[in-house]
Amino acid sequence: MERRYAFQPGDYAIGENEKFYSDMAERGWSLMKRGRWLSRFKRVKPEKTIYRIELASPRIFEDKGLPEEKLSLFEDCGWEFVTSYDLINVFRAPDGSGAPEFYMEPEQQAETLRGLRRSYLSGIAFALAIIVVYTLIFAAMSGGINEFLSSFWEEMLVAAVEETAMLALCTLIIAYGVWQSLYGAVRTAILYKRLRRGEPLDHSPKNRRIGHKVISGALLCLCAVSAALCLVQYIGVDRYKLPQVSDGPYITLEELGWKGERDDPFGNEQEVRVSTSILAEHWDVNEYLLDGDGGVWIYQDIYRLRYPGMCTDLAQAIMCSATFSDMENFVPISIEGADAAWYTRLETVAVCDEYVIYITYSPGTIEENAMEDAARAVGAIISRVTL
Amino acid sequence: MEKQPMSEAMYYVLLALMQPDHGYGIMGHIRELTGGRVVMGPGTLYGILTRLRAEGFITLKEESDRKKTYEITQAGRDALISEYRRLKRMVSDGDILEEVQ
DSSP: OOEEEEEOOOTTOHHHHHHHHHHHHHTTEEEEEEOSSEEEEEEOOOOOEEEEEEEOOOOTTSOOSOOHHHHHHHHHTTOEEEEEETTEEEEEEETTSOOOOSOSSHHHHHGGGHHHHHHHHHHHHHHHHHHHHHHHHHHHHHTSHHHHHHHHHHHHHHHHHHSHHHHHHHHHHHHHHHHHHHHHHHHHHHHHHHHHTTOOOOSSOOOOOHHHHHHHHHHHHHHHHHHHHHHHHHHHOEEEEOOSSOOSSOOOTTTTTOOSEEOOTTOOOOEEEEEEOSSEEEEEEEEEEEETTEEEEEEEEEEEESSGGGHHHHHHHHHHTOSSOOGGGOEEOOOTTOSEEEEETTEEEEEETTEEEEEEEEOOOOHHHHHHHHHHHHHHHHHHHTO | OOOOOOOHHHHHHHHHTTSOEEHHHHHHHHHHHTTTSOOOOHHHHHHHHHHHHHTTSEEEEEEETTEEEEEEOHHHHHHHHHHHHHHHHHHHHTTHHHHHO
């Protein structure tokens, strides 16, 4: 049996869906099943068929299917039940069969839109509730709404640099969902008002809604491009065991003069991870060394930005979302070769040309020398990147 | 508060249910009664049956397979007769129009 799938109009477009299925039947494709986005058809002899949609309008937690009695009534009138998905129930009858329209008055049909309207509005309300709850939880953890919003945008900037395509994909998916929900809610509300005013449903609308199609198509294309870029970035990630001598713009503890055996007490692999996003190349290096009585460790995040103008913003964002300190604890320090540098206990951030360097370094020395040690480590990295 | 006038569809459904009947039978009965002027769709009829049942104007007489047979209640009869009298009076009030014509 020859089959095909086709994208169907949205649930809010009742008349467009009816026309879509009728047109397919006239071209020899009979509807078999409706899904979330796609409908399945089978090849048949082309024939004129009338399709009609009846919306279920269940209460909350009620079954979304039509009651048996209602189905039986529709079938007794000559309508064949074809398929249903969510609130949409599709019926058909051969053209000229005399099967009566579902409703005598548009006002009666308007009432069936309540469930669909509720479904769009509850979707939007649910999304808003999640955003509000998320904001409140993190605001409480950050010490206030302003602090949360500030750290949120800083975190987003770091994410945009490290995972540009992934962030773009997530944003576009959310934008597409919000756009579809808002558009569906507005179209349903307009249709409801028209029916309430006594304007009958147009079962064969001519308006092609070009604006909506262009925006939806553009968002979907951008999603596809972002997904492809994500895949390219994911495949392009290079992870390898940390060599004894640095092979990139990072430094090893041995090159800083430490001797000892590499051994991470947390069991993490001591490795180099190199990834390339649309905005930057990123080296992520972790190293832990057992030296005498204690341990020495260094975490390095080194970014090479395609747009050096972003360096200072990224450095600020890194300080804002630093692991061990708050932004206000960082103090400017001078490091040879660096355009700017900031230090706080354990963490140092520096900007040098198109590079942003962020190290978390515990040299195991007494507090007074820690800043000099950190500056020396960053200086060694700068020497490598400016070679 | 004054009672809302009954809709045309409700009036005919109650009228058809002076004899117990199931959904499709009601539709046929109404078509016959109005000489084909009122063709009630299944969506409209199902909505009205649900509403009339909730208001206590009709009740379920029997149920078999997927079909339900309804009959009018005393409250439904009273409402129907009251509506009939209202309509009759409205028509009689309009007798003046005969003279205009």
